[in-house]
Amino acid sequence: MKKIIFLTGTRADFGKLKSLISITQQRKEYEVHLFVTGMHMNSLYGSTIDEIRKNGFDNIYPFINHDSIDNMDRTLAKTIDGFSHFIAEIKPDLIVVHGDRVEAMAGAIVGSLNNIVVAHIEGGEVSGTIDELIRHAVSKMSHIHLVANEKAKTRLIQLGELPSTIFILGSPDLDLMNPKKLPKLSDVKKYYNIEFDNFAIAMFHPVTTEFKSVKKDAKEFVNSLIDSDENYIVIYPNNDLGSHEILNEYKRLEGNNNIRLFPSLRFEYFLVFLKNSNYIVGNSSAGIREASYYGTPTVDIGSRQNNRSQSASIFHANNERESILRGIDLAKNFKNNDVNKDSNFGEGVSDQIFIKLLNSSKIWDLDCQKQFQDLEYE
Numbered sequence: 538m539k540k541i542i543f544l545t546g547t548r549a550d551f552g553k554l555k556s557l558i559s560i561t562q563q564r565k566e567y568e569v570h571l572f573v574t575g576m577h578m579n580s581l582y583g584s585t586i587d588e589i590r591k592n593g594f595d596n597i598y599p600f601i602n603h604d605s606i607d608n609m610d611r612t613l614a615k616t617i618d619g620f621s622h623f624i625a626e627i628k629p630d631l632i633v634v635h636g637d638r639v640e641a642m643a644g645a646i647v648g649s650l651n652n653i654v655v656a657h658i659e660g661g662e663v664s665g666t667i668d669e670l671i672r673h674a675v676s677k678m679s680h681i682h683l684v685a686n687e688k689a690k691t692r693l694i695q696l697g698e699l700p701s702t703i704f705i706l707g708s709p710d711l712d713l714m715n716p717k718k719l720p721k722l723s724d725v726k727k728y729y730n731i732e733f734d735n736f737a738i739a740m741f742h743p744v745t746t747e748f749k750s751v752k753k754d755a756k757e758f759v760n761s762l763i764d765s766d767e768n769y770i771v772i773y774p775n776n777d778l779g780s781h782e783i784l785n786e787y788k789r790l791e792g793n794n795n796i797r798l799f800p801s802l803r804f805e806y807f808l809v810f811l812k813n814s815n816y817i818v819g820n821s822s823a824g825i826r827e828a829s830y831y832g833t834p835t836v837d838i839g840s841r842q843n844n845r846s847q848s849a850s851i852f853h854a855n856n857e858r859e860s861i862l863r864g865i866d867l868a869k870n871f872k873n874n875d876v877n878k879d880s881n882f883g884e885g886v887s888d889q890i891f892i893k894l895l896n897s898s899k900i901w902d903l904d905c906q907k908q909f910q911d912l913e914y915e
Contacts, residue, residue, distance in 0.1 A: 539901070540568045540629040544620070546575025546602075546640030547775060548585050549822070552804035553635045553658060556712035556888040558594060561895065570596040570627055574616060575640045576776050576801075579603065581784075583773075583801035598623060602640070609639050609745065609778060616643035621651075629653055631900065634679070637662070637672035645678035652905045656681040658709065661689030661696075664822075665843030667746050680903055683891070685882045697909040704899075706890050707883015714808055714830055715885055725809045731797060733768040737868075738814045740772045740821035743779030744841050751779035754839065754856040755786040758819070761861035766795065770810055773800045816868035818861065825851065826882060834871040836864035 543558050545551045562569045571594055577586040578601045586599055600623070602616040620643055624632070632648040634641035635658040648655035657679035663669050676682060676693060683706040684690050690703045713719075726732075741758050743751045762769055771790060774780045790796045802810070808827065811817060816834040817824045820842060824835035829848040839856045850871060854864035894900060 538566060538568050539631065539895075540570065540627060541631045541633060541895075542570045542572055542624065542627060542629045542644075543633045544572045544574070544640060544644040545577065545589070545635075546616075546638050548576060548582075548588075548801050548804065549775075550635040550638065550641070551577070551585070551589060552713065552807075553709045554633070555592070555804065556709050557633070557658075557891045559592075560888040560892050562594060564892065564895075567895065568596070569594070570598065570629065572598050572600060572620060572623055572644070574600040574602045574619070575612075575638065579776060581773075581800065582776060583799070585801050588801075588803055603776065613639040613643055616640050617647055620644060620647045624648070624651060624653065631656060633658065634675060635659060637664075637668040637675065639671065641675050642671055642678070645675045649678045649680070649905075654681060654900060654903055654905060655679040656683055656900070658683045658706065659685055659689070661685075661692040663692070663844040664841065666744055666841055669844075680905060680907060681900055683894075688881075694910070695912065697911070699908060699910050702903070704890070704894060705883075707885070707887045708826065709883075709887040709891075710804075710827065711830065711883050711885040712888050713805055714827065716812065719805055719809050719812070722809055722813050725806045728806065729797070729799070729802070731770065733770075733797075736768040736770055736810075736814055737865075738772070738810060738817040738819075739769045740774070740817065740819040740823065741783055741838070742774045742820055742841060743777045743783060744820070744839065745778045747840070748779050750856070752782040752786075755783040757856050757858045758783075758838065758861065759786045759789055761858045761865070762790065762796065762818075763793070764858065765862060765865050767815070767865070769796045770802075770814070771796055771798045772802060772807075773798070816865070816871075818865060818868070830882075834868035836861065836868050838864075 543554050561567050573586050576582045600619045631654050633656045634644040645655045660676035660682050661684050682703040685708045774783045812831045817828050818836040820838045825842050825845045828835045835851045838854050852864045852867045854860040
């Protein structure tokens, strides 16, 4: 029996991993373990490990990797230490990480230094922020690459990765996004006590390389929400450096009848809100990928999603109140029937592709000693 560890540190990456964990746990030839850390363990952000437990997954190992000082380097160091002890006990055959967070980097470092195969999901993406540097570093420390599309595969080849180790998986969250698989809007609104008939979603994260301006940017964002006089479901930021500045500004939204604040939402419930919202405003990648899938307009603020995929439903704004309000006006007047669903991230069958790959010899016969492939120039 092969032992597989899935490492998750955020609500976002768990949404990407969930369908893969589910299908793997259903197969008797695999023993699945979850290393749950990061934001999942923080009560300020909703203690989302509780939501993971509700899914009925076996072998969940919680690990607190943060303290009151939210420096990413310290978080990385603590996660490496904790995960190293964990894999020494479990002795996994495969480690699966996702994306561009320091938790994923920790998993890839520990795996590669212990000659354990690491599979990285959604490498080869670009954003133009420090997240991109982390993502590429995770790819270089990983052995198997499960990418969203051909463009991402090409970028990994540019990084010297062997084409034989790169597999197009699509974006696994699409496995959960089919409206037929989601709960009813009425049930989700009842669960969260949402009484709005019409609403938008607001999500604003800190950009760590722009830390000095986070406080000002958060103030402008909150001002634009208040001045737009719309109904909002506001979701807390991630726990990157600067998140406390955003949360301090969110205190001004407390008691506002037009606004409901949530530390976190269940991923499927969030998708229901996103599908039915008038628009999403902020700088979350959900506004670039998931919102575009549903044709929900996006007001994308600032630089955090630079170089990401574009769509006719995405309206860009800088961090100034006036620019954000202009973007909101454009989003409110956008007709989502003008958008064709973006199929550049798969067809919602990533779990089937993943389990087929696990059942083959392509992972298990892999040499843990990586080779760099030079590009040939004419």
